[in-house]
Amino acid sequence: xxxxxxxxxxxxxxxxxxxxxxxxxxxxxxxxxxxxxxxxxxxxxxxxxxxxxxxxxxxxxxxxxxxxxxxxxxxxxxxxxxxxxxxxxxxxxxxxxxxxxxxxxxxxxxxxxxxxxxxxxxxxxxxxxxxxxxxxxxxxxxxxxxxxxxxxx
Amino acid sequence: xxxxxxxxxxxxxxxxxxxxxxxxxxxxxxxxxxxxxxxxxxxxxxxxxxxxxxxxxxxxxxxxxxxxxxxxxxxxxxxxxxxxxxxxxxxxxxxxxxxxxxxxxxxxxxxxxxxxxxxxxxxxxxxxxxxxxxxxxxxxxxxxxxxxxxxxxxxxxxxxxxxxxxxxxxxxxxxxxxxxxxxxxxxxxxxxxxxxxxxxxxxxxxxxxxxxxxxxxxxxxxxxxxxxxxxxxxxxxxxxxxxxxxxxxxxxxxxxxxxxxxxxxxxxxxxxxxxxxxxxxxxxxxxxxxxxxxxxxxxxxxxxxxxxxxxxxxxxxxxxxxxxxxxxxxxxxxxxxxxxxxxxxxxxxxxxxxxxxxxxxxxxxxxxxxxxxxxxxxxxxxxxxxxxxxxxxxxxxxxxxxxxxxxxxxxxxxxxxxxxxxxxxxxxxxxxxxxxxxxxxxxxxxxxxxxxxxxxxxxxxxxxxxxxxxxxxxxxxxxxxxxxxxxxxxxxxxxxxxxx
Numbered sequence: 001x002x003x004x005x006x007x008x009x010x011x012x013x014x015x016x017x018x019x020x021x022x023x024x025x026x027x028x029x030x031x032x033x034x035x036x037x038x039x040x041x042x043x044x045x046x047x048x049x050x051x052x053x054x055x056x057x058x059x060x061x062x063x064x065x066x067x068x069x070x071x072x073x074x075x076x077x078x079x080x081x082x083x084x085x086x087x088x089x090x091x092x093x094x095x096x097x098x099x100x101x102x103x104x105x106x107x108x109x110x111x112x113x114x115x116x117x118x119x120x121x122x123x124x125x126x127x128x129x130x131x132x133x134x135x136x137x138x139x140x141x142x143x144x145x146x147x148x149x150x151x152x153x
Numbered sequence: 154x155x156x157x158x159x160x161x162x163x164x165x166x167x168x169x170x171x172x173x174x175x176x177x178x179x180x181x182x183x184x185x186x187x188x189x190x191x192x193x194x195x196x197x198x199x200x201x202x203x204x205x206x207x208x209x210x211x212x213x214x215x216x217x218x219x220x221x222x223x224x225x226x227x228x229x230x231x232x233x234x235x236x237x238x239x240x241x242x243x244x245x246x247x248x249x250x251x252x253x254x255x256x257x258x259x260x261x262x263x264x265x266x267x268x269x270x271x272x273x274x275x276x277x278x279x280x281x282x283x284x285x286x287x288x289x290x291x292x293x294x295x296x297x298x299x300x301x302x303x304x305x306x307x308x309x310x311x312x313x314x315x316x317x318x319x320x321x322x323x324x325x326x327x328x329x330x331x332x333x334x335x336x337x338x339x340x341x342x343x344x345x346x347x348x349x350x351x352x353x354x355x356x357x358x359x360x361x362x363x364x365x366x367x368x369x370x371x372x373x374x375x376x377x378x379x380x381x382x383x384x385x386x387x388x389x390x391x392x393x394x395x396x397x398x399x400x401x402x403x404x405x406x407x408x409x410x411x412x413x414x415x416x417x418x419x420x421x422x423x424x425x426x427x428x429x430x431x432x433x434x435x436x437x438x439x440x441x442x443x444x445x446x447x448x449x450x451x452x453x454x455x456x457x458x459x460x461x462x463x464x465x466x467x468x469x470x471x472x473x474x475x476x477x478x479x480x481x482x483x484x485x486x487x488x489x490x491x492x493x494x495x496x497x498x499x500x501x502x503x504x505x506x507x508x509x510x511x512x513x514x515x516x517x518x519x520x521x522x523x524x525x526x527x528x529x530x531x532x533x534x535x536x537x538x539x540x541x542x543x544x545x546x547x548x549x550x551x552x553x554x555x556x557x558x559x560x561x562x563x564x565x566x567x568x569x570x571x572x573x574x575x576x577x578x579x580x581x582x583x584x585x586x587x588x589x590x591x592x593x594x595x596x597x598x599x600x601x602x603x604x605x606x607x608x609x610x611x612x613x614x615x616x617x618x619x620x621x622x623x624x625x626x627x628x629x630x631x632x633x634x635x636x637x638x639x640x641x642x643x644x645x646x647x648x649x650x651x652x653x
Contacts, residue, residue, distance in 0.1 A: 012318075015582040019324050026331050029346050041604045043338040043345060047331065054327040061320055078373040079577055082549065083570040086369070089553045090566035102550055109546040112376055116542065128547050132554055140207055142558045 016061030023055035081112035097147040098137065102129030159509050160282055166510030167517050172212050176514045178204075179216035180522050183223020187239045188231050188533040190375075192548060194224045194240070196368030198484045199360045200551050202491065203558040210492035211507040215514040217488050221481050222274065222464045222515065225424055226522045229266040229457055230533055234259060242424035242460040245432040249445060249452030256448050261394045263530065265402055265450055266457040267523050273410040273458035274519035277465035280414055281472070282512050285501065288473040292498035295474075297605035298616050302626035304599045307476060309630045310420030311588050313637050321584045329592025330599075332357060339597075340604060352564040359487035360556060361565050362593055363480065365572020366579070366586040368552055372545045373577050394450070402454035405435050409455035413462030418469050421591070423479040427463030428456035465515055472508065473498055476595070480587045483594040491559065 026047060033044025085108035092101040106125030110116045136142045146153060166172060182201065186192045198217050205213030228240030233250035246266065253262040295303070312322045335346040336356030347353040394402070412434060413427035435455040436445045445452050468485075470478045475497030477483040489496050494504065501508045556565050579586050610616035618624050 011582050012321075015321065015324075015584065018578070018582070019328075022328060022331070026346070029348075033343060033345060037341060041607055043341045043343045046600050046603075047334050047345060050327055050331050050334075054324060054331070057320060057324045057327065061324065064320065074577075074581055075377055078376040079574060082369060082373050082376070082545075083573050085546075085549060086553060086570040086573065087567055089550075090557075090563040090570070093553075093557060093563050093566070098554070105550055105553060106546040109549050110542070112373070113542040113545070115540070121546070124543060124546070128550055132550060136203065136554055136558070140204065142203055142206070142554075143561060144554065144558055 010065050012061050013065035016058045016063075016065060019058035019061060020055055023051045023058055026054070027051035077114070078112050082109055085109035085112075094145060094148075096149065097145040097151075098133055099129065099147040099150075102132060156282060156286065159286070159505070160513060162505060163282075163509030163511075163513030164517075166211060166506045167215065167514035171208070172215050172510065172514065173517070175208060175212040175216040176219050176518050177521060179219020180223040180226075180518050180525070183220035184227035184230075184522065184526060184529075184533070185536070186220070187224035187227020187229075187243075188536060189544065190231060190237050190239050193367055193371060194221050195363050195480055195484055196371065196548075196552065197224075198481070198488070199364040199368060200548070200555045202360055202488060203555045205488065206491070206558065210489070210494055210504075211510050213488060213492060214485065214507065214511050215518075217485060218468070218511060218515060219518045221424075222461060222518060223522060225457075225461045225464050226267065226270055226526050227533065228460075229270070229453075230263065230526070230530060231537065233262045233266065233453070234530075234534065235537060240424075242428050242464075243456075244425075245428050245456045246453055248432070249447070249449050252446065252448035253450065253453065258448070261398065261450070262453050263527065265394065265398075265453050267526050269402070269406045269409065269454045269458040270461040271519050271523040272406055273413060273462040274465060274522075275516060276410050277414055277417070277462040278512060278516040278519070280466060281469055281515070282509075284469055285473050285508075285512070288469065289498040289501045292474045295498075295622070296620070297602040297609065298620050298623045299626065301599060301602040301606055302617055302623040302630070303474065304476060304595050304602070306626050306630040306633075307420035307470075307478060308588075308592060308595060309633050310422075311478075311591050312421070313633055314419065314421035314426055317583060317585060319637065321582070322588050325579070325584050325586070325588040326592035329589035329594075330596040332362065332589075333593045333596025334600070339601065352562065356597070357568065357593075358559065358565060359483060359490075359590075359594060360559055361568045362572050363484055363487070363590055364552055364556055365569040365574075366576035366590065367480065369549075369569060369573030370576025370580055370586075372548065373573065374580055375541065376545070398450050402450045405431075405451040405455035406458045408434060408438075409458030410462045412455075413459030414466045416459070417463030417466030418478075420470070420478040421588075422463060423467040423481065424460040424464040428460035431455040431459035461519075468511075468515075471496055472500065472511070475500075476598075477591065480590045483590050486594055 030044050030047035030051065033047060034042040035044045035048055036042045085105045088108055089101050089105040092104055103125035106128055107121055110121035133146060136144060137146055182197065186194065186197045197220050205216060224240050225242060228238060228243035229246045229250065231237050231239035232243040232246035233254050236247050236251035238244040238247055250262045308326055312319060312326060335353055337344050337354050344354055409431040412431050416422045416427045416430055432452060432455065435451045436442050439445065439451060467479055467482055470476050471482045471485055477486045486496055494500065553566050556569050557563060576586055606616055617627060
């Protein structure tokens, strides 16, 4: 049992499973695409071929998993706040504009670090946003919404 | 002398005030990110893409290229002074550069790195200019079969030269190829892998994949390690070297330049591979290998020359064949596409100002870097004292704005979050993201050429073996596979990566 558990936690075992999963998904998504068409390859030929190759590779990775290294520990905090901040920015930049989406991103991202300081992050977010508005909106004239709810653009 | 008139055109383009300014900005930003650990050239190019939307394609490429080789200069500064590689290509510079700094020779080490880079950059520029003309005319004879075989060779090369497990590298390429399929099929108009999301019908952008997998995942991984940076010295003195040091460094620079120039052209090669290879060559050739790791000047001079030469010659396949051979060049393809330029041999004739201007700008940029770098070191050191907790939110904001403005869609920003997660997973499984990006960029081109070749041959697959150039390229690919499959060679490959 202990060995089995150890094996599951190894990089190559998880990697192999992930790779097989991706391959299966790709094959399933491509199932309706015709592999051949009039005068040569159809749109489904390459996706299916690649999926089969990848699946085979995943099996090889599983078989080799005994020797591989254990999975390194990792924290949830970094990915959660960094990627969450990006999603928030994506959701808010159109309706709220850069003027608000900027500070929101910086505030949310700040919590990814254990050294976060409340007030500093907030002020920093405002200062950086002001800088970016000046550079991207006014100096470069890029069409990014600034504050549609207030200014209409 | 066609070459001379071409170079004259190139310098006229590169020295126009606007391009000079853009080149300067590129070099400066490149040095900056080279100094700062945790931001690589790929993320930076993605970040600065919106800045280039407003300028002409020539200026845009000059600036983006400046970032790549500028990073090679900046990376060595941090490596020598803080024992922390600012870039992956300056990892080996840490070994001896930092030791030299601890012995009070920081100035000498920095000067060696800068001058070695400049010498290598000059040679590489001449090489790029000289090789591109014949190579482009050769490439114009390529049909779809040749292109397909060339890309197969490129992908296999990327596997062989990737770090770590071969199986994982191949898996990464295949995943990249599958990602490249997302979108509408050009031949049949069928939507593939689009999950019913209309935004995906045009496929996934290179910038999105690169930013997520290289930029954001790097930030997340950096947050996990809480390293403390220790400055060895803040005052520099004695930038010059003794005659003995010069005698030891000069041949290393020559060898590093040659090695880097060759390895830079190879698929999967570039700055990082070149510096690693040069270090192990210098160590093997040295009369006293025990000096390495204790402050041997050859260990700084060789790799620094090699990484800069490699950074520049890696433009050769892109400019002449239209094929990116590493992740940074894949980003350049993305930049060219945004400006509606199809990379390939036709660029030289259809857009000579851009082509030769870019090449000439490399030399101009190198000159700027060597002049600027040494006096500015004080400022760069100050920057290193900015805590990471302030640095990364700003980087994230720049990146988010950058991704948004490329297509003016917030969907792209959210996609980068997905690829950021993928990048972290890939790193935790100890896979390399670079082969994935390469597969992603080459995938659509490969499929297109494969299908066109089969169409032209009426479905006969032997066309790849019967056309001589195609057959030669495929034979080289098979040879590479055989070499790597030999147990003996596999062991040596692992050793080569371990040594550095």
